[in-house]
Amino acid sequence: MANIVQFENVGLRYGTGPETLSDVSFTLTAGAFYFLTGASGAGKTSLLKLLYLAQRPSRGIIRLFGEDAVTLPRKRLPGFRRRIGVVFQDFRLVPHLSAYDNIALPLRVAGIPESDIEGPVREMLAWVGLAERANAKPPTLSGGEQQRIAIARAIIARPEILVADEPTGNVDPDMAERLLHLFGSLNRLGTTVVVATHDFHLLNRIPNAQMMRIDNGRLSDPTGSLRFPPRAPDDSE
Numbered sequence: 001m002a003n004i005v006q007f008e009n010v011g012l013r014y015g016t017g018p019e020t021l022s023d024v025s026f027t028l029t030a031g032a033f034y035f036l037t038g039a040s041g042a043g044k045t046s047l048l049k050l051l052y053l054a055q056r057p058s059r060g061i062i063r064l065f066g067e068d069a070v071t072l073p074r075k076r077l078p079g080f081r082r083r084i085g086v087v088f089q090d091f092r093l094v095p096h097l098s099a100y101d102n103i104a105l106p107l108r109v110a111g112i113p114e115s116d117i118e119g120p121v122r123e124m125l126a127w128v129g130l131a132e133r134a135n136a137k138p139p140t141l142s143g144g145e146q147q148r149i150a151i152a153r154a155i156i157a158r159p160e161i162l163v164a165d166e167p168t169g170n171v172d173p174d175m176a177e178r179l180l181h182l183f184g185s186l187n188r189l190g191t192t193v194v195v196a197t198h199d200f201h202l203l204n205r206i207p208n209a210q211m212m213r214i215d216n217g218r219l220s221d222p223t224g225s226l227r228f229p230p231r232a233p234d235d236s237e
């Protein structure tokens, strides 16, 4: 399997402050499932922002889909970003749009004709168990329901990578299990999944998940599998 993400000695500094991330090096294999753990303030969200191209590193190399993402021309950014679905910590749903229209947003932005949008949106609503709430606006939905709309929106355009920042932070344990089950199903369909979480109970729910741990802006890789991922026999890279 190919390397879909590669970080080499990446550092991130906000303004003139100290480095928030230092010497971060790892490789993600296409189709794998990763948990990113670490204490509050350790740098999880910052690392994810680099991954979904919302932030440029202060130093180091980031390769995404086999290309240098740091020097990527600005006009190619939207195309790259479309290949990465993001579930934000605070959902970021558009409050005055219905659940249906929130989920449809990425397809509309990509210029997909309206006639090709309804089928996939209805399918996503059913997949996250919210077919009956298509017309509801986010403020009238529970935290878990909003989270599922955010997940549906993140994956409707079939991204190659799904990044989720504390997706279970606002839901009860049953809902956390259900959300993780959705991520597991998506991963089995071939999507590379990266989930940042504080919730250690979740870590053994995905049997083959790999662990990334961040402490004070430094990534630890106890098994070495991030730096030297196992290669499949047919791996030609």
Ligand SMILES: Nc1ncnc2c1ncn2[C@@H]1O[C@H](COP(=O)(O)OP(=O)(O)OP(=O)(O)O)[C@@H](O)[C@H]1O
Pocket: 014, 020, 038, 039, 040, 041, 042, 043, 044, 045, 046, 047
């Ligand atoms: N835009 C910013 N400007 C300046 N400092 C920032 C910015 N974003 C994050 N930081 C700082 O970087 C450090 C890491 O923050 P980050 O949000 O990446 O941690 P985290 O591990 O995701 O924390 P949490 O689990 O609480 O979400 C913190 O000290 C934070 O204050």
